[in-house]
Amino acid sequence: MTSLPSATARPGVIGSLVGQKAVMAVTGVILFLFVVGHLLGNLKIFEGPQAFNAYAEGLRTVGAPFFGRGWLLWIARIVLIVAVLAHIWAAIETTRASWRARPVGYRRLEAVETTYAARTMRWGGVLIALYVIYHLLDLTFGRVNPSFVPGDVYHNVVASLRVWVVAAAYIAAMVVLGLHLYHGTWSALQTLGLNRPPTGRWRAPPRRPRGRSPRPSPGRAR
Numbered sequence: 001m002t003s004l005p006s007a008t009a010r011p012g013v014i015g016s017l018v019g020q021k022a023v024m025a026v027t028g029v030i031l032f033l034f035v036v037g038h039l040l041g042n043l044k045i046f047e048g049p050q051a052f053n054a055y056a057e058g059l060r061t062v063g064a065p066f067f068g069r070g071w072l073l074w075i076a077r078i079v080l081i082v083a084v085l086a087h088i089w090a091a092i093e094t095t096r097a098s099w100r101a102r103p104v105g106y107r108r109l110e111a112v113e114t115t116y117a118a119r120t121m122r123w124g125g126v127l128i129a130l131y132v133i134y135h136l137l138d139l140t141f142g143r144v145n146p147s148f149v150p151g152d153v154y155h156n157v158v159a160s161l162r163v164w165v166v167a168a169a170y171i172a173a174m175v176v177l178g179l180h181l182y183h184g185t186w187s188a189l190q191t192l193g194l195n196r197p198p199t200g201r202w203r204a205p206p207r208r209p210r211g212r213s214p215r216p217s218p219g220r221a222r
Contacts, residue, residue, distance in 0.1 A: 146162075
């Protein structure tokens with residue numbers, strides 16, 4: 001009696017490369033919205049310590065009296081943690097799929113149709129993860145802050161940025177984050193099918209090396 005060959009199990013939607021890119025795009029949009037909201041809130045620091053500390057306290061009391069102190073803040077934190085973990089997982093899986101597709105690297109790879117932001121996405125993500133860990137230890141837990149005062153957010157930020165090494169590290173991290181968001185935003189829009197005019201015209205085309213002309217498309221007169 002012959003046994004029938006076992007059918008190869010097809011990966012689910014999440015297990016497929018398209019699904020993993022969709023996970024990365026959706027979680028990337030969530031993290032992008034958080035960064036924008038976090039940036040807008042941090043602008044309160046220019047209004048002085050009273051306004052900035054009131055804003056920080058308002059994050060803990062938002063939703064009162066229907067929600068307890070910090071409830072919505074912790075819900076937002078849980079959503080962010082899940083989004084970060086899912087984003088990292090999708091990034092690792094898509095990277096592994098890229099390596100499996102070409103186990104032997106290029107002897108010489110010329111960056112013709114790509115940008116610096118695209119080429120640094122993987123290492124940029126690692127640097128951003130390290131920055132977030134330091135940022136939490138600095139201003140949330142106060143472990144590395146030179147003069148941490150619980151509840152006085154304005155004082156903690158000023159005390160941290162007065163150290164020039166810390167200030168330089170924060171500036172460098174913002175540059176890396178900007179490059180990551182620049183490429184990640186357009187990649188997410190393309191994955192979700194939203195990278196169309198007029199948004200498609202807003203992104204600058206990648207620069208080509210000097211002396212190299214674009215390849216003619218089929219049917220174009222030479």
